[in-house]
Structure formats: C-alpha cells, structure tokens
Amino acid sequence: MYALVGVSAELAEQLVAIETGGEDAVHQARTRVRRLRSILSVYRSAFDREQQRAMRARLKRLGERLGRVRDAEVRARDLDGLLGAESTPELVDAVEALAAEAGAEHDRALEGLLEHLHGRAHRTLLADLQAFAADPPLAKPGRKHPRRVVRKGLAKAARRVRKRSGQTLEQRHETRKAARRLRYAAEAVVDDLGREAVRIAAAAEAVQDALGDHRDLVLLARHLRDKADEQQLSASAVAGIALLAAECDLRAEELLAGLDDKLAAIEP
Numbered sequence: 001m002y003a004l005v006g007v008s009a010e011l012a013e014q015l016v017a018i019e020t021g022g023e024d025a026v027h028q029a030r031t032r033v034r035r036l037r038s039i040l041s042v043y044r045s046a047f048d049r050e051q052q053r054a055m056r057a058r059l060k061r062l063g064e065r066l067g068r069v070r071d072a073e074v075r076a077r078d079l080d081g082l083l084g085a086e087s088t089p090e091l092v093d094a095v096e097a098l099a100a101e102a103g104a105e106h107d108r109a110l111e112g113l114l115e116h117l118h119g120r121a122h123r124t125l126l127a128d129l130q131a132f133a134a135d136p137p138l139a140k141p142g143r144k145h146p147r148r149v150v151r152k153g154l155a156k157a158a159r160r161v162r163k164r165s166g167q168t169l170e171q172r173h174e175t176r177k178a179a180r181r182l183r184y185a186a187e188a189v190v191d192d193l194g195r196e197a198v199r200i201a202a203a204a205e206a207v208q209d210a211l212g213d214h215r216d217l218v219l220l221a222r223h224l225r226d227k228a229d230e231q232q233l234s235a236s237a238v239a240g241i242a243l244l245a246a247e248c249d250l251r252a253e254e255l256l257a258g259l260d261d262k263l264a265a266i267e268p
Helices: 005-020 025-044 049-080 089-117 119-135 140-144 146-163 169-187 195-230 235-254 259-264
Strands: none
Touching: 005 025, 005 089, 005 119, 005 235, 025 146, 025 169, 025 235, 049 089, 049 119, 049 195, 089 119, 089 195, 089 235, 146 195, 169 195, 169 259, 195 235, 195 259
C-alpha cells in the first residue's frame, strides 16, 4: 500500500537520468517528488508524525531545486511555441531573445542542481528515502487500519479541492495543488481500492490539467508584458508581443470552461 517503494525507485532512476542528460528527466523527477509528498500528506496519520514531516520537508527542498530548472525549461519552450509563419521579423527577434534568456536561466539552474546531486546531502536523502519506503515508520492507524486511513485521507483531500475553489490566480493555484495531491494519493492506492481510486484520480487530474494549463498561459502573458516594458523594443515588436499576450489570456480563459463540472466530479 501507498506505493512508496515503487515511486522512490522511480525518483532515484530519474535523478540519475538528469546527470546523464536524460530527456524530460527533471520533469519526471519533480513529479515523483510530488507523488511522494502527496502520499505522505494525504495519508499522514498512517506514519510516525515527526518522521513523515521531516521526510516531506526534505523532499520539498529537492522539489524546489527541480522546480527552478523545470520552470525555466517550460518558459523557454512556451516562448518558442508562440511564433508563427506570420510573425514579423521584429517580433521574432524579440521573442527569440526572451527564449534565449529563459534558456540561459535554465542552464544556470541545471548547473546548480547537478552540483547538488553530486553532494553528500543528496546521497544521504536518497539512502534515507529508500529506508523509509522499504520499512515505513507506521503509526498505530497505519498498522491496524490501513484501509480506514486511505478512505479518510482521500475523502478529506477531495473536500479540500472543493473548499479551495476560488476566482483569483492564486486561489486557483491552490485548487490545482489540492487536486494534484488528491490525484497522486489516489493513484498510489489503485491496487487496493481499484475502480474507486481510478475514478477519483481521473477527476482530480482533469481539474489539475485545466488549472495548470490556465496558470501557465496567464503567467506567460504577464512575462511577455513585463519584458516588453523592460526592454527597448520597436513599436512593431511591442505591438506583436501585446497581441501574443492577449492570445495567451484568451486561451487561458477558454480552459476554464467546464471547470465547475470538473470540480463537481470530485466527490468527497
């Protein structure tokens, strides 16, 4: 139950892949960190309180390092994807410069991450995580009533998704994180709960994806406008960037269509 051994092994695999230049390894490693933290959070009553809190905190710090690399990578990719055949030369130059800036930020973050992965603290975390997964420090509820822990944990996590629903970007971000936490926790117990866990995970994933793509587009639009204000660009480039930002905002709003129905599908 909880899939700790499998997810921790996958994390170790992806961290090695980062060092060897594996494709999408940073994203995959970050996802595994989030899965582990979600499991420890949603099913916290199954584990010794202090040990699970300490492990979650250590995983959070690793996730933040991975996040800095991944966010810059996504920003560079999304900027590159904005250009089309109709883009003016001035707009192409401006957006390519922004993408190059994001690429350089990615390279710096990756260099720092690789340095960390070669250090003793990281090796210690991996060893401690493997030991934690192989022989989890279970509290009494986790030993005596694991299914009860799972059902209560999922019900509470589902209520949190509904409770966190809001209209601002940050409120929606909190809803997205709650949905992601619920999804990963449900996927970790599919072997135990079967179709019920699959249903919960699918409903949570639909909310997570819609709000995640929405946030990425809104932040991309903000980044474009901020950079246009900061840099000395031609009138044509400024107008082109403003149009791209407006298109991002429009696509972001379209992603919110049907969100209420997606949230309603997540039943406590």
